Amino acid sequence: MSVIVPVYNVEQQIDRCVQSICSQSYDNLEILLIDDGSSDSSGSICDEWESKDSRIKVFHKINGGLSDARNYGIDRAAGELLMFVDSDDYIAADIVEVLYGLLVEHDAEISICDPVHVSEGESASFCHVEPAVVLNPYDAVKELLYQTSFLTAAWGKLYMASCFSKVRFPIGVLFEDSAIMYRVLERAHGVVYTPSRLYAYCHRKNSITTSAFDERHLYIWDICKQIESRYANDSADVRSAAQSYRMSAALRIYLNAPKAGFESEVSECEAWIRDHSLDVMRDSRVRRKTKFALLLFIACRPLMRFVYGFVDRWS
Template sequence: MEEILVSVIVPVYKVEKYLSRCVKSIQQQTYGKLEIILVDDGSPDGCPQICDELATQDPRIKVIHKANGGLSDARNVGIRSSTGEYLVFVDSDDDIAPEMIERLYAAVRSNGTKMALCNVLCVDETGLPTGGSDGSPIQNECLSAEQILPRFYREKGLFYIVAWNKLYHRSLLCETTFPAGKWHEDEFVAAQLIWKAGRVACIDYMGYHYVTQRVGSIMSVKNDVRHLDSLEALLIRYRFYQEIGQSELLHETRARVLKALEEYYWGAPSKDSVYDARMKQIRREYGNLTGVPLKEIIRWKIFSISPALEHILLKTLKL
């Protein structure tokens, strides 16, 4: 099988404990024609020096040092600096199995697709499986975008959403970039990328090893207002589904936002004014969505007046 250059983009920030292991797993890929791009996102620890040292040992490694701009910005810089026909993203505290890129590339070639994705092995910081991958939905199959998008809302649907267990043809990322400054950045663009690809080859191979809830990682920071970016991403996804005529996905997308709003207003009072203001903004945006059935509009109007009243009427009148 002819090998075509694949660019592996690794955003780097405050991961000096994990960086060498991550890069080593890329260097040891059975797929040989790689360009490894380490994007030092202004890391304040020893990562910049580690990147430079690794580059002196392997001519495939290219290092970019930049001011801190966040994960999305680092990925976008890596995309612009890449020269491969295909791209892979690896977070610098994770690692990948030896055959991941070879198998993904074989999948796109054999199925004639522009994207392939593989299974994810969830591990702790020592590399031991956590069980988070049990019951994974990823099987050996080639699916249309229409088949994949509903799976976002199934158990472990995140495996279809995340950016880092996939191989992309670079044409998919020419006009779609990760939103700078946002958390949950994958959720802003996943549907658009899959829709643009049209069909996606899926392989039941534990190719990506995801370190769950590392201390100091973005996802381990609780009650941060930036976690609400996921709700903003859902609202953007809702409007995208309207644009492409995927009406059957609208209800489930709205339901996820409404559930979060209900949990917020029924939960303990927040002491964070910034968090409160962001939730009010999301509430307004939800109320302005178009294409909402009359029954749901009535329910939302009541909820906007009084969440308690909405709860009572929902139980008694089954709105």
């Protein structure tokens, strides 16, 4: 089993991350630390870990971004199973044991758990929740797009390496997980999801997910178009799921993009929201906060923007 950790300028967090992996109750691991051209001491810290644990392999490469580092790890992983851990996050001591057990028990190819969201200075409170849910790939894609259970993130999941055959993360863009995760799920004959919270997702100031809106954030709109096109000839339920996912992206861009410099993109999203809001609101599987946002969009857009400032986007 191979655990792939892209590393870039995380000298304050990398020890905690690697320690959590090395301390797993399931210890038959290959741990790949991909130093993606760090300019701080992250690379040397990785080297120190390699000297202490024979399971660790360190690779130093020119900076290419998160996707490039993950792909680099995939291409060099020897395990039949893959897991991704971001280097500023950490994991519960039994996450591998739990997810591997679910794969074996349900003869699945992907197992998924939930994250614990951790702010700076906090510690994660991991927990186990029953029962697990077994899904075929078709239903797993719908769950992904409706965003009512597991996330599109690559982390927090255990995969048969074959699920990434001919699939790689797109380089140089945001939302790289959204761009491929539906394709990865399609390649699994079975997917099992546990709501157990076993992955500590750490929110840092000035991280990619908290950075100011720029043109990179528009890539999600193109991804949504690709998803809708992929399922255009499928049944109505998966088309509705794709529409729900696109609505979330449209609202995200409409509410976050500055009008100066993004006039056409904001106008396109505004028109799309207006044209599809009723269909999405009629869909019983759409998240309540999305429906509430659409009600405010129709009734009072200034109030919508005010309320949005208090919304937890991770809930």
